Amino acid sequence: MRLVILGGGGFRVPLVYRALLADREPSRVTELVLYDLDAARLTAIARVLQDLASNILDAPSIMVTTDLDEALRDTDFVFSAIRVGGLDGRAVDERVAADAGVLGQETVGAGGIAYGLRTVPVAVEIAQKVAVLAPEAWVINFTNPAGMVTEAMSSFLGNRVIGICDSPVGLGRRVARALGVDPGEAWLDYAGLNHLGWLNGFRVEGVDLLPRLISDSARLESFEEGKLFGAEWLGALGAIPNEYLHYYYFTREAVAAGASRGEFLLHQQEKFYSDPSLESWERTRLEREATYMAETRDDERDTCDLDGGGYEQVALALMHAIAHDRQTTLILNVPNGSTLSAVDSTAIIEVPSLVNANGARPVSVSQLPEHGVGLVTTLKTVERLTIEAAVSGSRSHALKAFALHPLIDSVTVARHILDAHPYLSGDFRAR
Template structure:
């Protein structure tokens, strides 16, 4: 890519995360010639969008950068001739997320934004919208890269890969956060570490950790089992059993707590929902505070309070990817890509999350081969759930939706799967026209 100026389109520009993205762009101006950023949102988000773009202008003016900022509700204008389209939206807003979290809890099932039935509901709402956005990209910016941050990132990326021609890479801040936390435990800088990552989005293991060429996997597992910080702002830090970690032999991501320590996580979720509200309800309060801060006309940088929102390293994950593609760096990033034989035994068209070399041709995953039996069963089960969910979302197919939940490891039996599905369809009626038949 030899273009001397770049246009970024930010879909969901009114997100409270956007200032972090702007900060990331401004940090990289010497090697990423971003000249235009077009933020776009929907009507309901117009007020937030205006607040965000005003703050972004102050941030850009502070450093004297030559970047044109635009904000509108016109998605097609934002996408037209963009080089990178970044998707970071939430269909139904935090209100819909709160319902995703509360419905499963009614049935003693994990209620969480991206795993289990909560992630399923979010995928049903999101996939038709992302495919619609892809139609615009195919028509108005056929050479653009779509970097998808919208959760559940693996499922959404799989739908795009299967049903569109858009060049896309899915990404998540979990792998970067894992790297940062492991570097902290080992007392080294992150660039000294190499993690061999493979799995699915929010179901990722670092199968090997290397520090200066030495395998330190067992040492890291020892530290995690000994209580070293290894969680995200949005996930309760239930301690890991050191005996389990040693037997597992791979470093689990923080989201694995939902699968490996389901009872403890469910009890914590139920207690927290009663006491302080679900995670979404808590985030609503954080969001209100953030947007009040953002309106302060003297604020011209990303406020520290944004860290509490749970999206640490979000801009690093996305802009390092833009950098690798634009500057053809051939550096290793953990991304969501088509499997194509990378993990043996999974379908070629399944989207996996793994270490990949990224250059101007996109992401080439590093071959993994067969996963250890300690992890492969869970990967196959969650992937079956994901494949069924994608089909259910695209075709509005009740049977596939039912089978998706019946196959999800966090849903204990079909009676609950059916009750949860019916509640989700009822609660999301306005967002799921594909199921109206």
């Protein structure tokens, strides 16, 4: 099979290649194409991949290109992992939001909207090219904000674009560890949007073990989400939220923390790309993982969550299920259909989905918890306003997206962010 990675010069690409090297399937990926606008970054990542494959005789071949059309022709699968504006753009997103006194995280709040406004036009262009140059290809979208970008691309690719995220998988793995069960034997009753979902049940052999966990404070606070939200709050919710909901439940604390993840990653990766090697990549990766969402934690991250096995494994499982018509269930970003009553049928949601050669379709899950319905419907409206603004250049839609987001809650602040942000298109400027 031929696999194309868009954003092939990205720092996390070696995680995908390492998973491909470990794959022993008869019809595994044999050709890997890395596409990026930045030739120097492509060269750096290709060097790391070659080091990873140095002792593996049947490693997938590696091709690098800055020509999107060349990359897409005759491919079977596309992994989209682009970052429009680079880490410089992310750092600016965070700085502009912080200056306005609101949260600037890259997928949540002002930062997520700004990132979406830059990214959606490029993602739409890619979707249109895939539809023409590789109409039989499947696009697996890693690009953030993942739900928003997947929904924008689906207008051109239909169900041939599927969004993935490793946050729900990581949550399920940590809950399984706290309960002392094999995560492979559990059914995760999880529902929401990307970075806005809740684990409402954790079933093993038909028995929901989540109430037992929530009632046991010591076990509950033994893993990341339990420490993050606290046993009292999780007991009140009766569910375990995705870690990104910390920004909604503890907004003042998150804003006060004021950490700039973008600035940190920008400086960290500048060092790696200036002198790339497998050793420096691994060292940088571990530091990156250890500091993930560090502003929300009072202690170090559990070592069990530092070794990868996240989104690249989800992507590989999804690719195999489609390519080999191997029925499996994964938590994915897919069209709602009739799954969640709070949103319409075309809305991209994040839920367990049944995958086979025909793609992915959501399966029946518990409805959103009552306390989450308002957040989900509001955020879906914000996502769609952002998509419309990005595609049309409409200032009014962009302003509404910022102003209606619950983490901004001020038209004045929304207008300030829109006018002050140097990376947003001139079409959004006040006239």
